[in-house]
Amino acid sequence: MSDATTPRTDGHAARRRGTRAQVIEAAVRLVAERGFSATSVDDIALAAGVAKGSVYYNFTSKSEILEAALAEGSERLQTTINEARGDLRGREALSAVVGALLSSMQANPDFAKLMAAEVFRVEREWQETIGALRAVTIATFADVVGEISPGEDASLVGAATFGAVLVAGLEWLLFQPDRSVEDVRASVLRLTAGL
């Protein structure tokens, strides 16, 4: 973000952070529904309830909005997962991380849909950001799987575990929303009980 050329009050800064967050939230929602190319900056401004000029005050392009959305979402997800894992190891860590990922998906289903739609697209401008999200998430599960079954080559098992949480979570949020997060966590842990 470029420096403002005029002095700004705290009120300005707060509004600017607010606008930025509103734009990101609207972009995630629209792109999750329609896809990136079908979403225009006009659509995003309208959905965010801000002027198009405010969007361009915060971002240089539509790609930069998505890049920021994925970067911030990834960072938040990573923090949530790390905090949930804490000092836990093995099976307890798996249970905590699965629960944290599902709760994050419930708190922001649009980001979850976006993640599923983009996580294996390798030709996007934000490829590095989504690649980091994919790598970190899979690596966390691979690490925990390695704690449960030491010595195992866990990278593909880690990917499979991430996929199990992602797809069970979306199935839940979109088609069985009356189930509790505990139900879904139990289903994933049921699948992985033999690790």
Place this chain on the structure above:
Amino acid sequence: MSDATTPRTDGHAARRRGTRAQVIEAAVRLVAERGFSATSVDDIALAAGVAKGSVYYNFTSKSEILEAALAEGSERLQTTINEARGDLRGREALSAVVGALLSSMQANPDFAKLMAAEVFRVEREWQETIGALRAVTIATFADVVGEISPGEDASLVGAATFGAVLVAGLEWLLFQPDRSVEDVRASVLRLTAGL
């Protein structure tokens, strides 16, 4: 497809089927890479190596191409899965279905990427077709899980199993292509060994 108004020879029919298949294949590849809205009918015609008029001879719109691609891909996948399952039950059925799904993904990685990107988008024109693909795939896994652990509410476990195969499969095809299909199948079955 509408009836031709002039009599056609077998050669014509063969060419027309060929064109249709080429168009579908190109559309799946481009949409898997760039997304639906970023792909034009011109792009598809160019990538398929056919005239734009030939595209519109076979399909009325870009949506209809995607609809046909998803319908044909789903039908093929369903046939493959059913044949692999055959009379097998329980753990043997799981192993066969996981292997068949991974082999299908290997044979058509573009379709696999498209499936991952679209399977939880619920606002598309081809929503019913992708919904049927999702439902049938998850139901097959839920059914097999139910055979392994009778009495269990298996719908979410089925979704988790489908997700495990889908994400491990894409991780393999995109980032660890030197691994064998047997390696990947073993990783997924390792995850699900406790069912």
